[in-house]
Amino acid sequence: MKLKKLQVFFLFFLFLTPGILVAQTAEEIIAKHIEAHGGAEKWDKVEALKITGRFTAFSLEKNFTSYKTKCGAYYSDLFLGEKHVFEGFNGKCGWTIDPWQEIEYARNINSSETNVFKQKAEFFTPFLNYKKKGHQVEYIGKENVDGDEMYVLKLTREDGKSEKWYLNTKTYFEYKCEAPWVDFAQPVPAEMYFDDFREVDGIIVPFFIERTFWQRDRITQIESVELNPKIDKSLFAMPKRKEISKLAFMEGDWDVKLEFMGRRGTYQERGSTESCIKFASTNLLQEQISYENGFPNKLSINFTYDAGTQKYRIAAFNDFASTFDMFQGELKDNVLVMEDTQVSYSDKANPTRMCRQFTYTQIDNNQFTVENKVSTDEGKTWKPQARLTYTRKTENTLSKK
């Protein structure tokens, strides 16, 4: 009986041993790798990096600037050939302005790009605090690459995508990495090569990084690395499109005075309500407002800018009537006029239809007025119906709420 127990224990030990050894080996390699990069203690003091240098794409070399933070945020201003590209990532979501895709404004990145931005956001090596980041590492073995012996480590990120890292067995520096990449937003496998390791205030980083995928070749030649620079966090946020930014005066929380046109032809106050207006995307400003004019009305109003017609558009959904309406207009001399005279839902002309107009006036940072008018002659003449005066909530009114 004792012998059997001993046998079972022995077999169990044998079963476990290689795993323990492998784990130790990977840990040891990573520890020496981090040490080669200056050591964990020095890296722990690094909250952010500013990296500048020259970036080559399509054989054209241009300046670039990148920022990276410890929490995984990343921003870069670079040229891809002749085209000026901007990229931002807050650690979870990212955006890019990439004229190569014939999109001149910021767009959200897809899942493959998100993985790439996570790679770009790393402080050079992904093995720094890799467990905290949720990466898993597996030691594959040794391999000869370009005449030098390498430790091969497989790193798997939280999203399940994995990379193969080749670390020089003599220096413990990374030499090569095989990782998923993107080309014009489409996933492609890439190879990266690292060279020219230099010390910057005690940490060691590669000043030469070459990346190849398909027939593409990208070279990053770093010229300076600044530790813990001051960073404006708004850099990482998706920038608004230029035209929709002109409506930024609306963004915020508002007290709204309601006035409706009485039978005597004068406005009569009918209480007040609240409105919340926020940018939901690069070209989308959304307002939520509810009020009572006999019946409860709850409106969801979406403002966008259409580059084709060079006009602003409103798509408004009225919860009470369960109707959806569209308006189009322009911002001129600090007055935004939106109307539905150009919008028709019928194949036939309807001379008796009622058109509506919303005029945004008296615009400043803390107040604006919206006047609603109607027309039964296709916009030749307009009759006022309602007036909403928006006053920005103060700290006090916000906290009361």
Next chain:
Amino acid sequence: MKKTNLFFTICAILFSALLNHAHSQEVPSQEWNQFRGANRSGSADNVDLTSFTDKEPKLVWKKKLGDAFSELTIAGGNIYTMTSERKDSITGDEFIAAFDEKTGDEIWRTRVDNMFFDTFGDGPRSTPAIGEKNVYSLSSYGKLSANSKEDGKTLWQVDFMKEYGSKVPRWGFSSSPVIVGNNIIVEVGGTDSRAFMAFDKSTGKEVWQKGEGIATYNSPVHGKINDKECIIFANGRKVYSLTTAGDTLWTYNSPISNPTGMPIVFDGNKIFISAVRNPGFIVLEVNNNKAKEISRGTSMKNDYSSSIYYNGYVYGFHVAALQCISVKTGEKKWTKRGYGKGSLIRIGDQLLVLSDKGKLIQVKATPDAYTELGNIQAIDGKSWTAPSFANGKIYLRNLTEMACYELK
């Protein structure tokens, strides 16, 4: 014989011997008269170059040229190449032009077509071929032209799109014509078995037509396989071997798709073909007019830059890494990164490598190790055109200018 006469006779013999010796040491006049040089292999033999570190290349001249990627061809004291010039943001002209080899000054230019515009670089990609009296060029929109070397006068022109239904490829017609006897042979990419055609070089009249396939970016090889003269076309996924009369010797369905780099004929009956996508390269062996793949590998993936074969090894740009591989085994002998998607030629036992940003690097053509002999920043900007070499000088071009350096 008097003593004086004997003395003069001996002196005369010695002087004559000295003269003959001096003459035998003289390097024969070298020309780079077509795409990839005289034998379309990117190589020139019987030249010993001094190390750049011993004698730095001397700039002879540098000139603005206009947009193009065509190689500079050199013969009879002149440079012939293609170029283009904008009129405005959407229109422009494409030219065949001649320049003085010594000064780089323009001698003449003749319009051959409309300008080709592209985000990655405007202008023609094809390289002209220099004949005895005329120069032959293929424009980006498929016009094959013969122009007088003397004054650039257009002698004839054939429009491939109009005459043969060819379609302009993504990067424009890029194949470089080859002169074989009285014919100009070129990839046409036309309909009705007119993928490859030969034209009478005096008249431009059709001589023969062969093959199915659209216009690609590969240029015909003219050489000998098993001592038989032939023309090799690598078009799409097919390799054709034709006689100079246009008869098919053999064809081979290739796993290599649309190679841009020149196929290399070596060892009398073998052909190395490489492209940027998998499998990378193959080696064909030809016996009794049958081609058989004898090896393939991923260690050399040429994009638009052609490789060099030398003494059993292939030197070339594996995507963006300068690399030496064994042609027999595909084994990588060495790799050098940092030159981007450059180009190279071989002069004697040295490689002259031009980085994609205009750095000229002198490297030993040996599989032992990457051995650099020196480098200079020869030209700036996007440099995707392989160098040309003639009479001790190297001629370089980037997208918009050209330069000449004395190497000896």
